[in-house]
Amino acid sequence: MKISGAKIVVETLIEQGCDTIFGYPGGQVIDLFDELYNARDRIKHILTAHEQGAAHAADGYARSTGKVGVVIATSGPGATNLVTGIAAAYLDSVPMVAITGNVSCDQIGRDSFQEVDIVGVTMPITKHNFIVKDIKELADTLRTAFKIAKSGRQGPVLVDIPKDVQTALCEYESNAQPVIPYPLTFASEVKLQKAAELINSCERPYIYFGGGVISGKASQQVTALAEKIDAPMGCSLMGLSAVPCDHPKFLGMQGMHGHFASTVAEDEADLVIALGVRFSDRATGENSRFSKHFTIIHIDIDGAELNKNIPADLSIRGDLRDSVERLIAMVDEKKHPNWENRIAELKAEELSRTESALTAAKEKLAAKGSAPKLSPYEIIDIISERAGDNVIIATDVGQHQIWTAQRYPLRKPRTFLTSGGLGAMGYGLGAAVGASTATGRRVVLFTGDGSFGMNLSELATAVTQAIPVVIVVMNNGVLGMVRQWQTLFYDKHYSNTTFDRKTDFVKVAVAFGAKGCHAATAEELKKAADEAFSSSVPFVIDCAVDCDELVLPMLPPNGTVDDIITEIK
Numbered sequence: 001m002k003i004s005g006a007k008i009v010v011e012t013l014i015e016q017g018c019d020t021i022f023g024y025p026g027g028q029v030i031d032l033f034d035e036l037y038n039a040r041d042r043i044k045h046i047l048t049a050h051e052q053g054a055a056h057a058a059d060g061y062a063r064s065t066g067k068v069g070v071v072i073a074t075s076g077p078g079a080t081n082l083v084t085g086i087a088a089a090y091l092d093s094v095p096m097v098a099i100t101g102n103v104s105c106d107q108i109g110r111d112s113f114q115e116v117d118i119v120g121v122t123m124p125i126t127k128h129n130f131i132v133k134d135i136k137e138l139a140d141t142l143r144t145a146f147k148i149a150k151s152g153r154q155g156p157v158l159v160d161i162p163k164d165v166q167t168a169l170c171e172y173e174s175n176a177q178p179v180i181p182y183p184l185t186f187a188s189e190v191k192l193q194k195a196a197e198l199i200n201s202c203e204r205p206y207i208y209f210g211g212g213v214i215s216g217k218a219s220q221q222v223t224a225l226a227e228k229i230d231a232p233m234g235c236s237l238m239g240l241s242a243v244p245c246d247h248p249k250f251l252g253m254q255g256m257h258g259h260f261a262s263t264v265a266e267d268e269a270d271l272v273i274a275l276g277v278r279f280s281d282r283a284t285g286e287n288s289r290f291s292k293h294f295t296i297i298h299i300d301i302d303g304a305e306l307n308k309n310i311p312a313d314l315s316i317r318g319d320l321r322d323s324v325e326r327l328i329a330m331v332d333e334k335k336h337p338n339w340e341n342r343i344a345e346l347k348a349e350e351l352s353r354t355e356s357a358l359t360a361a362k363e364k365l366a367a368k369g370s371a372p373k374l375s376p377y378e379i380i381d382i383i384s385e386r387a388g389d390n391v392i393i394a395t396d397v398g399q400h401q402i403w404t405a406q407r408y409p410l411r412k413p414r415t416f417l418t419s420g421g422l423g424a425m426g427y428g429l430g431a432a433v434g435a436s437t438a439t440g441r442r443v444v445l446f447t448g449d450g451s452f453g454m455n456l457s458e459l460a461t462a463v464t465q466a467i468p469v470v471i472v473v474m475n476n477g478v479l480g481m482v483r484q485w486q487t488l489f490y491d492k493h494y495s496n497t498t499f500d501r502k503t504d505f506v507k508v509a510v511a512f513g514a515k516g517c518h519a520a521t522a523e524e525l526k527k528a529a530d531e532a533f534s535s536s537v538p539f540v541i542d543c544a545v546d547c548d549e550l551v552l553p554m555l556p557p558n559g560t561v562d563d564i565i566t567e568i569k
């Protein structure tokens with residue numbers, strides 16, 4: 001029997017295992033939405049406040065589950081509103097299928113109403129994209145989109161569907177089974193043997209891992225390798241949550257705002273085993289000065305990442321889980337007592353530096369004599385004590401993001417959602433909606449007043465969907481992260497980073513149908529958190545934070561560990 005292109009889209013999504021789709025309607029997808037209406041008992045559509053929120057929600061759905069997130073938008077402005085969300089997914093390797101409507105084929109290229117060449121626009125930020133001009137290719141193109149999105153290094157794929165293709169009729173045969181990814185690449189035995197030799201003969205090994213460990217389901221393998229060869233581990237922002245934060249071999253995030261111990265340990269290592277990472281400049285600092293002292297083994301599923309940012313002494317393309325599993329069998333069980341002592345020293349130094357920095361910050365705050373304020377780590381500690389183990393943590397972008405990355409006790413993969421590569425302010429609330437919808441779990445969103453202001457209209461979605469999100473606004477009245485750079489590197493020229501807004505986020509929350517309260521002291525925050533965690537509707541806690549709080553340590557841009565800033569006198 002012949003069915004419409006719009007119905008083919010919906011049937012193919014269901015066939016591919018998609019249970020929830022995030023989006024926003026419009027003229028060029030109205031047929032698709034009509035079919036979604038007909039199939040509403042088989043596939044759920046969540047209407048967001050903005051297409052960007054829908055894209056971030058699909059991203060949050062994917063990051064929290066490992067499944068492909070699906071987003072839908074109309075042509076023109078609907079499609080361009082997806083761009084930030086698609087780019088965020090691309091830079092963080094998140095599997096996503098974005099479906100856009102377009103004007104009919106005969107209208108394309110004529111500057112028709114709401115026409116944008118979205119395939120051209122998204123070319124550099126998708127793994128692949130398609131425009132389907134022949135209905136006979138529609139189902140298979142969508143299947144290929146899912147296949148590409150979930151194969152190898154995952155990422156977003158866009159499928160643009162002109163209106164006349166949605167209304168045309170065609171035979172449709174269900175595939176019944178979701179497509180399986182392209183076969184994995186497995187590492188060469190010879191190269192793994194070489195890696196094992198390097199590992200067996202080194203004295204100060206260090207494992208640096210990234211988000212590839214989470215998407216490659218290799219957390220246990222990486223931990224087992226670290227234990228067998230007695231190596232400390234550090235990670236990039238994207239690697240956080242892959243390994244329990246309290247694992248004795250784990251030193252935390254490294255790099256620009258990383259933990260002191262991991263950043264210095266890597267610098268003092270004689271062998272760095274880089275697993276599922278792309279050597280982002282935020283994690284390495286100045287590339288040319290980064291790798292002077294150590295040998296590098298780099299293993300990644302994406303061959304294009306090998307030797308791209310940092311040349312490796314031994315680069316191995318292959319599935320991470322399989323590679324590390326095989327490597328574990330090849331390496332000798334080792335103990336490196338001197339190295340272990342040095343790591344213990346670094347950890348102790350970090351602890352005492354953190355403690356004294358916290359005390360100094362408190363004293364500084366008291367000396368200011370201003371209204372009471374909460375310190376960022378205090379906020380995270382109070383919230384994490386009450387949140388329990390079953391929550392997912394999301395962040396926006398700025399100082400609050402890094403404080404959370406440094407301090408929140410993350411223990412399980414896929415419980416930390418943050419826009420790492422793109423650093424998109426406004427990411428968090430959409431991602432929280434997607435993750436909570438996908439998992440049924442509570443999400444805690446740490447955000448800044450700037451970031452929250454960008455997409456807070458998604459509060460409407462969170463309220464409508466009864467999402468139990470706890471939104472912790474670290475409200476410093478400024479664009480804190482940019483202001484920090486102005487403090488440190490631009491002579492305190494605070495150009496356009498101070499808000500003079502009178503926005504009351506608690507009133508905003510209430511206006512949207514959510515709840516909220518202000519907190520400026522530990523006691524107030526504890527009370528607010530107790531209320532928030534027993535609430536079944538979105539709850540905003542607006543926390544007063546001082547505008548002079550800094551995220552430290554910090555490697556200056558293009559700096560190295562030699563330039564690390566750990567305190568400001």
Ligand SMILES: Cc1ncc(C[n+]2csc(CCOP(=O)(O)OP(=O)(O)O)c2C)c(N)n1
Nearest residue numbers: 398399400423425448449450451479480481
């Ligand atoms: C969409 C977008 N615009 C601009 C930036 C640049 N930027 C990075 S951090 C930051 C400040 C963030 O302020 P806020 O959300 O209040 O968080 P805070 O740093 O104060 O914790 C800005 C403007 C960005 N990352 N994303």
